[in-house]
Amino acid sequence: MCELLGMDCNVPTDIVFSFSGLSARxxxxxxxxxxxxxxxxxxxxxxxxxxxxxxxxxxxxxxxREHPIKTLLAIAHVRRKTRGAINLxxxxxxxxxxxxxxxxxxxxxxxxxxxxxxxxxxxxxGKTDSEHAFCHLLGALANEFGTxxxxxxxxxAAVAHHAGRIGKGGTFNMLLGDGxxxxxxxxxxxxxxxxxxxxxxxxxxxxxxxxxFAEVTxxxxxxxxxxxxxxxxxxxxxVGEPHTLWVFRGGKxxxxxxx
Amino acid sequence: MCELLGMDCNVPTDIVFSFSGLSARxxxxxxxxxxxxxxxxxxxxxxxxxxxxxxxxxxxxxxxREHPIKTLLAIAHVRRKTRGAINLxxxxxxxxxxxxxxxxxxxxxxxxxxxxxxxxxxxxxGKTDSEHAFCHLLGALANEFGTxxxxxxxxxAAVAHHAGRIGKGGTFNMLLGDGxxxxxxxxxxxxxxxxxxxxxxxxxxxxxxxxxFAEVTxxxxxxxxxxxxxxxxxxxxxVGEPHTLWVFRGGKxxxxxxx
Numbered sequence: 057m058c059e060l061l062g063m064d065c066n067v068p069t070d071i072v073f074s075f076s077g078l079s080a081r082x083x084x085x086x087x088x089x090x091x092x093x094x095x096x097x098x099x100x101x102x103x104x105x106x107x108x109x110x111x112x113x114x115x116x117x118x119x120x121r122e123h124p125i126k127t128l129l130a131i132a133h134v135r136r137k138t139r140g141a142i143n144l145x146x147x148x149x150x151x152x153x154x155x156x157x158x159x160x161x162x163x164x165x166x167x168x169x170x171x172x173x174x175x176x177x178x179x180x181x182g183k184t185d186s187e188h189a190f191c192h193l194l195g196a197l198a199n200e201f202g203t204x205x206x207x208x209x210x211x212x213a214a215v216a217h218h219a220g221r222i223g224k225g226g227t228f229n230m231l232l233g234d235g236x237x238x239x240x241x242x243x244x245x246x247x248x249x250x251x252x253x254x255x256x257x258x259x260x261x262x263x264x265x266x267x268x269f270a271e272v273t274x275x276x277x278x279x280x281x282x283x284x285x286x287x288x289x290x291x292x293x294x295v296g297e298p299h300t301l302w303v304f305r306g307g308k309x310x311x312x313x314x315x
Numbered sequence: 316m317c318e319l320l321g322m323d324c325n326v327p328t329d330i331v332f333s334f335s336g337l338s339a340r341x342x343x344x345x346x347x348x349x350x351x352x353x354x355x356x357x358x359x360x361x362x363x364x365x366x367x368x369x370x371x372x373x374x375x376x377x378x379x380r381e382h383p384i385k386t387l388l389a390i391a392h393v394r395r396k397t398r399g400a401i402n403l404x405x406x407x408x409x410x411x412x413x414x415x416x417x418x419x420x421x422x423x424x425x426x427x428x429x430x431x432x433x434x435x436x437x438x439x440x441g442k443t444d445s446e447h448a449f450c451h452l453l454g455a456l457a458n459e460f461g462t463x464x465x466x467x468x469x470x471x472a473a474v475a476h477h478a479g480r481i482g483k484g485g486t487f488n489m490l491l492g493d494g495x496x497x498x499x500x501x502x503x504x505x506x507x508x509x510x511x512x513x514x515x516x517x518x519x520x521x522x523x524x525x526x527x528f529a530e531v532t533x534x535x536x537x538x539x540x541x542x543x544x545x546x547x548x549x550x551x552x553x554v555g556e557p558h559t560l561w562v563f564r565g566g567k568x569x570x571x572x573x574x
Contacts, residue, residue: 098403100440106362119378144357152412156438177436177457179415181359198436 058148058164059088060246061132062231062282064238064304069279070124071096073260073267075132077287079121080262082111082134091135091147092117093162096127097235100157106147129238131231133162145182149231150190152178154197155204159234161190164284165227165243173222189228193218208237208305215239216301216313223299223315231282238304240282241315242296248282249293250309258288278307317407317423318347319505320391321490321541323497323563328538329383330355332519332526334391336546338380339521341370341393350394350406351376352421355386356494359416365406388497390490392421404441408490409449411437413456414463418493420449423543424486424502432481448487452477467496467564474498475560475572482558482574490541497563499541500574501555507541508552509568517547537566 061078063071075094082092092111095102103125111117111134133148140146149162163186167173170185176195180187196218197211205211215232219241222228229246232239240246251258253276255269282302286293296302301315320337322330334353341351351370354361362384370376370393392407399405408421422445426432429444435454439446455477456470464470474491478500481487488505491498499505510517512535514528541561545552555561560574 101404103365103403104363115382116378119375123374144362145360153438153440156440158440179412181412181415181417 058133058135059284060162060164060229060231060282061287062233062238062240063130063279064307065128065277065279066307067277068126068128069277070126071130071132072121072124073265074281074283074287076121076265077260077262078132078134078283079111079117080260082117088134088136090137090142092133093147093149094120094132095130095149095151095160095233096125097129097158097233098127100235102151102158102160102235104149104151104160106144108142108144108147129233129235131160131162131233131238138166139185140183143182146184146187148186150187152191152194154194157235159194159232161193162231163189164229164245167222167228168224168226189222193222209311212237212239212301212303212311212313216315219301220299220315229284236305238280238282240296240302240304242298242300242302244298245284246282246296247284247286247293248280248296248302248309249291250278250280250307252278252307258291260287261289280304280307280309317392317394318543319421319423319488319490319541320546321492321497321499322389322538323566324387324536324538325566326533326536327385327387328536329385330389330391331380331383332524333540333542333546335380335524336519336521337391337393337542338370338376339519347393347395349396349401351392352406352408353379353391354389354408354410354419354492355384356388356417356492357386359494361410361417361419361494363408363410363419365403367401367403367406388492388494390419390421390492390497397425398444399442402441405443405446407445409446411450411453413453416494418453418491420452421490422448423488423504426481426487427483427485448481452481468570471496471498471560471562471570471572475574478560479558479574488543495564497539497541499555499561499563501557501559501561503557504543505541505555506543506545506552507539507555507561507568508550509537509539509566511537511566517550520546520548539563539566539568
């Protein structure tokens with residue numbers, strides 16, 4: 057099992073505060089010591105940092121925390137392996153190009169009969185059920201739409217459909233980003249919060265670290281954060297309902313679809 | 316114009332010495348200040364560091380030099396833009412998955428009529444002639460072979476053929492890696508060296524930095540390094556002949572093909 061973290065904003069924001077909480081769970085405060093990854097979009101391209109080791113004492117994870125990169129959309133993951141050895145090829149998030157932009161994917165849970173899912177143009181590089189399911193999902197989207205569907209709602213509906221299908225009978229909590237929208241499917245466990253004015257102070261659950269968001273934001277800013285478990289102890293997080301897909305855009309929850 | 320660096324070895328080796336020389340040309344000693352990138356294979360997967368900024372004073376490039384990662388195959392690039400703005404999407408090396416492994420590509424020069432080259436399943440995320448040519452090349456390989464050709468020589472012949480075709484009338488010095496072989500096409504300017512026993516001392520051209528390779532190697536080690544211009548001042552580099560493709564495997568030059 058693993059922990060997921062996603063962020064979607066209407067102004068470039070750094071993910072350091074949330075990533076610090078997640079990193080703590082990657083080895084020190086949590087059992088997720090088998091790898092970590094962080095994808096940060098710049099336009100259609102994701103910059104991806106991956107390491108098949110514990111985030112809590114990784115020099116690269118520390119570098120990323122100490123040199124914040126602002127982004128509109130980010131996906132992070134800390135891994136506790138269930139399937140597949142500890143190596144780079146099995147480290148989330150996974151990513152591929154479709155329609156001239158990166159799609160980034162991270163998964164928590166186990167996909168039932170994952171290796172029976174038919175593959176199209178995307179092939180796994182590692183041995184996880186997660187990457188196999190992602191390659192299947194992206195191949196299905198590529199097949200269904202020759203080019204990127206002009207309406208964002210159309211793509212969201214397709215993601216909800218395929219995620220629901222793939223998740224049937226298993227545990228398919230997942231985050232998928234395309235640089236424009238963040239899709240978050242809840243199978244069993246997912247939470248989110250939208251931070252907007254009036255901003256307040258927040259304190260991590262797993263670290264003695266607080267931020268007063270009022271000091272680092274403008275009144276127009278809006279930041280949605282999705283995580284397996286709430287990352288802060290003094291904010292109210294929305295609990296995901298199993299078999300639903302949240303769609304975030306511009307820091308806002310725009311839709312909740314059955315999935 | 317840009318500078319290329321590739322490394323192919325028979326034992327995991329860090330690229331810090333050569334990358335230090337290349338980094339110096341990325342802004343401080345050279346005009347290639349518009350971006351840098353470094354791809355390091357671990358099995359079929361490349362770990363890729365990219366930054367649309369000068370390598371010579373990049374904290375991330377310094378981090379990579381100070382935390383060496385050993386690899387059997389690496390490709391690096393420093394960019395001086397001719398086409399396409401300075402941003403992540405336009406930063407080399409470019410990479411995509413084909414047949415369950417990453418293909419990594421970096422280019423020096425200008426591709427004639429690049430944007431007329433037909434695209435298949437791979438679409439550019441940025442605006443460079445280089446990425447367009449890479450997407451075309453990889454799409455052509457995907458079309459030609461349904462699965463990875465069992466004989467490495469077959470793939471090398473196809474790369475030589477397509478690279479020669481794409482390079483016609485333009486300047487297509489390029490490096491392509493697939494984690495098993497390193498392909499290096501010379502249009503106008505490319506050099507290589509194979510370091511093997513008896514190892515000697517080498518000194519960078521652009522930095523006061525020397526390494527006595529005899530101290531950091533075993534007699535069985537073999538490391539091939541390809542670069543636009545020789546990186547060391549006290550070794551003999553082989554000069555590439557225009558319209559040829561070098562194929563490296565296991566730290567050895569295995570073939571020189573017309574291209």
